[in-house]
Structures are given as structure tokens and as C-alpha cells.
Amino acid sequence: MWYYHITDDFMDNSNLQQLIDKYLQGTISVEEKERLLLWYRQQQEEENIWELAPGETEQQVGERMKANIWAQMDNIPVRKRVYWPYAAVAAALLLVSFSILMWNKSTSNEQQVAFSKSEGSANRFILLPDSSRVVLRAGSKLSYPNTFDDATREVSLEGEAYFDIKHRNNQPFIIHTGEIKTTVLGTAFTIKYPTDSKQIEVLVERGKVRVENEKQVFVELVADQKIDLKESQLKAKVEKINTALALSWKRQDMSFDALAFGDIAKNLEKRYGVKLHFINPALENCPVSGKFTGSETIEEVLLNICATRNAIYRKTADGEYEIQGEGCQ
Missing domain, CATH: 3.55.50.30 (Phage tail protein beta-alpha-beta fold)
Known part of the structure; x- marks a missing residue:
């Protein structure tokens, strides 16, 4: 949440604050948007190209860009307070609407591993490189790459996690749990895979997922459905469940x-x-x-x-x- 302080005579006598308000409300015209983005570009001392440093994700370069925006905003004289009602909207203000040329100087896509095992009973929130959200339950492990550059977005899970996946038409999201893989056809669901039991549980809050191994597709699950499946099992029974109750752990x-x-x-x-x-x-x-x-x-x-x-x-x-x-x- 931010309060911005802006004067009327800023940016060629136009009201920058009014343009930002219109931007957030979705009522800004093409001409006004061009003027807003032109102002941002004029604040830069260097060419408007943001490079990905070795090992850096798009999310991290976005944070560098936001820090630059804040530095410019801090120099604006005070006039009035404005409250932004939506989380992270102001933070992402100028990042989603203009073209940025980025390239990665490193060809490596090193594996990132997120644990919640060392944090007692605390769950861990993870924002993946594609902005998908994961709540990793205590005692669990999630492995994922620095960036999702391949034809598919693939991660590996041990334990239990809640996934809220950002949709990409041409880049499916796949979670590997032992010999079983779950392909996202919708958005939000959980997977439970205790490595000691080899029993896999998949629960869908909304959207649709497909559960399969190399030999067969077991089932496609939709909202408020789940399956419990052993890796050696040939068939899986679909159950109707109370999703809110089953997912109470992620609100801990x-x-x-x-x-x-x-x-x-x-x-x-x-x-x-x-x-x-x-x-x-x-x-x-x-x-x-x-x-x-x-x-x-x-x-x-x-x-x-x-x-x-x-x-x-x-x-x-x-x-x-x-x-x-x-x-x-």
C-alpha cells in the first residue's frame, strides 16, 4: 500500500495522479497511456532496456524496475494523499503496459529448491517465476527452475502443497510426484505426496487437473473432487469433498x-x-x-x-x- 503525493504542474502541466487513477480503473485512453509511459521513460538516465543478470528471474528484474519508479516518485512534491485499494496494483503500475527488452546473459536454468522443513510448523509461501502461487506445507519440499523457458513448466513436490497456477495457453504446468504427474488444466488445487507412503492425494479447489503416469491417464478432476492414488494402482476412485475444510491448513x-x-x-x-x-x-x-x-x-x-x-x-x-x-x- 502506498500514498502518493503529486502536483498538478508535473509532467507538462498534466495531472500525473489523474492519469494513474485512470490507469488503475481501466479508463485511461491510448493517448493518455502513451503520455504516462513517456513520462516514465523520460525519467531514465539510460536506454530503456532492462537486462536479466545471471541467475535473475523476470520477477527480480521487475523489483529493480519498481525500485527505480519509487526513487522517481520520492522526488515529487507533496500535495495530497491517495489510497490504492488493491494489493500490489500500484507496485506493478508501469510494469505491465510497456514493452521491455530483456535477455539472459546466462544460459543456465539452475534448479531452485524451496523447503519448509526447517521452520517447524510454519507453512511457506512461494511465488514462482511465472507468478503462480504455492503454499508449501511444513515438512515439504518443492523443486523448480529459475525460469520456465521450456515448452512446459515443470516442478517436483515431496510433501503437500497448494497451487494457484497462472494460466498460459501454450505452456502447460506439470507437477511431478514420484511416478505420477499432474497436469494443470485449470487453476487452484492441492497435491499431497508423503514419500514414505507413496500415496498421492490430489484435490481440486477450482478449474481442472489431469492425473497420469507414463502408461495411462487416471482421471481428470474438477472443483470439489479428489483422488487418493498409490503409484502401483491402476484405477483411482474420485471422491466429492468439502474443499474449504480440506484446505484449512493453508490458512494456518x-x-x-x-x-x-x-x-x-x-x-x-x-x-x-x-x-x-x-x-x-x-x-x-x-x-x-x-x-x-x-x-x-x-x-x-x-x-x-x-x-x-x-x-x-x-x-x-x-x-x-x-x-x-x-x-x-
Whole structure:
């Protein structure tokens, strides 16, 4: 969540704030969008080309771009407060609408491995290189590449995870669990694969998935359906389930009832693998209440939590989050 401070005479006497408002509301004209993007390009001291450094993902280069945008915005004189009602919309403001030339100087696509085994009972949120979301249950392991450059997006899972997959028409998403693979035909689902039992459970919240091995397709599941399947099994029985109840684990530690902001921050640091810093230490003791599904990004969570305390947050150039606001009485 951000508050922007903007003057009317900025950007050739046009109101930059008004253009941003129109952009977020989807009412901006082609001409106005061109003017907005022209302003951004004019703020750059170098040619508008953003390179992918070795081992860097598109998401990371996006963060570098956002840091540049914040640096430009900080120099704008104060006039009024504007509250952005949607998580991460302002953060992504100019990243989704203009063409950027990027190339990777490294041809390697090194494997990334995300664990939640060392964090006790804490679940772990993962944002994949394609912006798909994963909630990895404690004791689980997810392996995935730096970037999804192949014809398919493939990951490997041990344990249990919730997936909310970003759709790509020509690049299917596949999860490998032992000899079984699950291909995403829809969006949100969970897979449970305890390596000691070789029993695979697939549960679909919405959309559709296909479960198969090298020899056969077992089933295509739709919303509120699940199967339990052994790797040696030839047939699988489809069950109707209560999805909300079955997925209650991903909401663990994401409901707060008058909990101190500082304690919430510690939980969020573990879940999202980030660092949170309070500019005003008095804010840490303020009680905060909130309820989340568990699949929100850290920006979406901070947006809502900060709103309850009339606070703001900002992601710094080194990837930490700074929270600013007054303390409570």
C-alpha cells in the first residue's frame, strides 16, 4: 500500500495522479497511456532496456524496475494523499503496459529448491517465476527452475502443497510426484505426496487437473473432487469433498485477532522468507486483526494490515519491507 503525493504542474502541466487513477480503473485512453509511459521513460538516465543478470528471474528484474519508479516518485512534491485499494496494483503500475527488452546473459536454468522443513510448523509461501502461487506445507519440499523457458513448466513436490497456477495457453504446468504427474488444466488445487507412503492425494479447489503416469491417464478432476492414488494402482476412485475444510491448513497462522503487529511481522517473515522493519518501533505493539485465505502475496497481506493501522509500507532496493506509521495508545 502506498500514498502518493503529486502536483498538478508535473509532467507538462498534466495531472500525473489523474492519469494513474485512470490507469488503475481501466479508463485511461491510448493517448493518455502513451503520455504516462513517456513520462516514465523520460525519467531514465539510460536506454530503456532492462537486462536479466545471471541467475535473475523476470520477477527480480521487475523489483529493480519498481525500485527505480519509487526513487522517481520520492522526488515529487507533496500535495495530497491517495489510497490504492488493491494489493500490489500500484507496485506493478508501469510494469505491465510497456514493452521491455530483456535477455539472459546466462544460459543456465539452475534448479531452485524451496523447503519448509526447517521452520517447524510454519507453512511457506512461494511465488514462482511465472507468478503462480504455492503454499508449501511444513515438512515439504518443492523443486523448480529459475525460469520456465521450456515448452512446459515443470516442478517436483515431496510433501503437500497448494497451487494457484497462472494460466498460459501454450505452456502447460506439470507437477511431478514420484511416478505420477499432474497436469494443470485449470487453476487452484492441492497435491499431497508423503514419500514414505507413496500415496498421492490430489484435490481440486477450482478449474481442472489431469492425473497420469507414463502408461495411462487416471482421471481428470474438477472443483470439489479428489483422488487418493498409490503409484502401483491402476484405477483411482474420485471422491466429492468439502474443499474449504480440506484446505484449512493453508490458512494456518493467517488469522489475527488483536495480535501485536510485531508478532504478526515475525510470522510473515517465516512464511514469505522476507525481512520486515518498523521505522517507528511503537507500531510493533499495536493490536491488529485480520483474516486471510493463505494464498495472498506478502504485498496483499501488508496492504490490508497496514490499512487497519493507518500505516504504509515500502519495499526497499535490497528486498526488505519498511513499515511506517504512528504508534497506538
